[in-house]
Amino acid sequence: xxxxxxxxxxxxxxxxxxxxxxxxxxxxxxxxxxxxxxxxxxxxxxxxxxxxxxxxxxxxxxxxxxxxxxxxxxxxxxxxxxxxxxxxxxxxxxxxxxxxxxxxxxxxxxxxxxxxxxxxxx
Amino acid sequence: xxxxxxxxxxxxxxxxxxxxxxxxxxxxxxxxxxxxxxxxxxxxxxxxxxxxxxxxxxxxxxxxxxxxxxxxxxxxxxxxxxxxxxxxxxxxxxxxxxxxxxxxxxxxxxxxxxxxxxxxxxxxxxxxxxxxxxxxxxxxxxxxxxxxxxxxx
Numbered sequence: 365x366x367x368x369x370x371x372x373x374x375x376x377x378x379x380x381x382x383x384x385x386x387x388x389x390x391x392x393x394x395x396x397x398x399x400x401x402x403x404x405x406x407x408x409x410x411x412x413x414x415x416x417x418x419x420x421x422x423x424x425x426x427x428x429x430x431x432x433x434x435x436x437x438x439x440x441x442x443x444x445x446x447x448x449x450x451x452x453x454x455x456x457x458x459x460x461x462x463x464x465x466x467x468x469x470x471x472x473x474x475x476x477x478x479x480x481x482x483x484x485x486x
Numbered sequence: 487x488x489x490x491x492x493x494x495x496x497x498x499x500x501x502x503x504x505x506x507x508x509x510x511x512x513x514x515x516x517x518x519x520x521x522x523x524x525x526x527x528x529x530x531x532x533x534x535x536x537x538x539x540x541x542x543x544x545x546x547x548x549x550x551x552x553x554x555x556x557x558x559x560x561x562x563x564x565x566x567x568x569x570x571x572x573x574x575x576x577x578x579x580x581x582x583x584x585x586x587x588x589x590x591x592x593x594x595x596x597x598x599x600x601x602x603x604x605x606x607x608x609x610x611x612x613x614x615x616x617x618x619x620x621x622x623x624x625x626x627x628x629x630x631x632x633x634x635x636x637x638x639x
Contacts, residue, residue, distance in 0.1 A: 395519040396617055396638065413523035417516045424513035 372399040384465035389458045415458040525602020530610045545569040579630040596620045615639040
């Protein structure tokens with residue numbers, strides 16, 4: 365329970381402290397939500413299943429098409445980014461960001477928070 | 487639209503064709519996530535339709551209700567034999583699951599849709615959240631397909 369609170373605290377602060385971050389969720393590799401700070405109109409369970417599935421699919425593409433280990437999956441839409449990144453064996457991190465977000469900075473921030481989350485998960 | 491001649495059931499062969507086809511295109515892991523999620527939604531909707539959401543009956547009664555909904559007299563997804571409370575987790579004992587049907591002994595196949603449906607149904611009935619795992623299989627020496635569900639909220 366303490367671990368969940370720590371994870372939740374990191375995710376909540378990450379979303380609240382970055383203007384360009386619109387939501388985030390940490391989910392299990394089998395698609396269950398662990399902690400989240402998502403916009404209220406998004407279904408948490410469906411989002412968790414989608415995030416885990418798309419990361420898995422991306423990893424398969426990386427393997428089948430000889431692209432090597434996947435660093436992140438990025439879905440770039442007209443309204444913004446959805447970024448999925450593995451947090452070790454135990455979790456997948458989803459981050460939603462505004463279109464205005466600077467990509468390099470965004471990826472750097474995501475890498476940083478993923479590292480923090482992994483430290484708690486391990 | 488109802489099927490006048492063919493009714494509401496399809497062959498397991500066709501259902502398994504959907505699963506293996508998805509696994510071929512998407513990979514086993516992504517398929518398992520999608521099917522477990524689909525099963526959860528199905529289980530949730532089923533017990534809601536039956537008016538059982540939030541009913542929170544005894545585990546014996548719960549097993550009986552699930553067996554009625556999913557078993558021989560229901561949608562024939564699987565037989566639910568018993569549910570055992572083990573503190574922070576519960577174990578659901580099933581057999582004749584659609585996921586294991588048609589598989590050879592020793593097959594590594596794991597239940598996904600059946601497990602998700604059972605999990606989604608129990609979560610909706612009890613108002614709790616579980617992380618399900620298929621721990622024993624009729625394909626690997628057990629008398630049951632056992633779904634171990636760990637409480638997560």
